[in-house]
Amino acid sequence: MANLRCTGLVKSFDGVRALSDLDLNLSSGRITSIIGPNGAGKTTLINILTGFLEPDAGKCFLEQQEISGLSAPRIAQLGIGRTFQELRMIWRGSVLENVILARPHQRGETLFWALTRLGVRQEEDKNYQEAIRILRFVGLEGKANDLADELSYGQQKLLSLACCLSMEANILLLDEPVAGIHPDMATRILDLLKVLRDQGKLIVFIEHDISAVRAASDHVIVMDHGQVIAQGVPREVLDRSEIIEAYLG
């Protein structure tokens, strides 16, 4: 059971508070969605949890280990994977290359082994098999040799998810995983998230699409002005009149 928590997180940009004394406690085995208006601090929170930003104050913990202040690669190596609102990948690389890149602890990523090639071929074969298995799981097996920038937007979102799985992340922090894609593809991604939840992963996603939040979340956190203003099961939180009025229209 993975547990990710933050206490007293504060982050400002040029005097504007993005996070204000934020406390959070996330556990595996459920899908948590974070909603809120633009500027609520949702992406800033993910950036801090993944080491891309340092908080001005407060701490984050993975289990008992403090992770605030650790570098982004170190946090990723601890099993926290993320996707980006503006998708990031090797655009001119194949789908397979992106997924294999994400495999952790690769011997061939050390210069000595890269030059001598000792044991690298076997490792590459293993990583290839694992990448194919992951692509099959997300439904991109048939696109393995396509370039990433030739995929549809929805498929690129699937590829981002596949990369997180390939790095063996137990915690997935997904920034708008279904925004702007075809409803069928959105349903497919949300179904995958449910499968991953059932496998024991801790899943958090930021989303503006309330129907997606209702469909997939076990827990909803509403943020505004850098603070958590409401949280609970979706049917309770999303039906509150003040939430509907303020954020959902």
Add this chain to the structure above:
Amino acid sequence: MEYILHILVLVAIYTVLSVSLDLLAGHTGLLSLSHAALFGLGAYSSALLTTRFGTSVFVGFLVAMVVAVLISFCISLPSLRLQDDYFVIATFGFQMILFSIFNNWIAVTHGPMGITNIPQPSIFGWTISSRVGLLVVALLLAIFAYVVVILITSSPFGRVLRAIREDEIFARALGKRTYRFKVTVFAVSATLSAWAGCLYAHYVTYIDPASFTVMESILVVSMVIVGGAGSRWGPFIGASVLVLLPETLRIVGLPSTFAANFRQVIYGTLLVVMMMFRPRGIVGKYDFGQ
């Protein structure tokens, strides 16, 4: 014939230099303007050891490698924390610093007078003095540089370099310590450049700082761009074109004083034309800088 062999040796030496820069600029996306200085570092290290201490050329190559790696750390450790254009400016700064050392540390480098009587390469006591022999050595070094770069770029290490070139934040999010990769690849690139410098020094047997100016760095960058950054044969083609093209001035009979200056005009014009009409270079797959 001697003249043609001389040109071919130069093509081979500049191929090593452009292959080393392409590893950084083409495969990793780090444009460096300090490669002439690293080239000079290798040349001076080996020239000083062999002329002052009488060591073998082989020892000169080994020491040049150690010096190049150490100096590459001095350049890369602070510079690689910078992004894109700032990194280029930082490497330009180091180029100027190293050139100033070559030019002004007269007690060691003899400043503008340079170092003379540098011995020609020798293997097991056999001195290679013929042009054909020197060409073979230069070709072997060029092939070695190519093998190193191909091994690196076709490995998981090279895959991370490509990820850094395409999107470093993505690579970091996947747990890749990109800073380490960049420092390592800079050291490899510096070593290959320094070896090219060693061979150059022992080939021409005389070096002075004029061979290691920022113009030389720009020349190497031009070779990478003209040939095609990040492509297998681009550095060789770029080096061949930019070494051979100015030689045509000699063939058409221009006075050497004019031809020397006109060389720069050719390089500049070629760069502008390539950027306008073929930014991916002659055989490159991707536009330079994208």
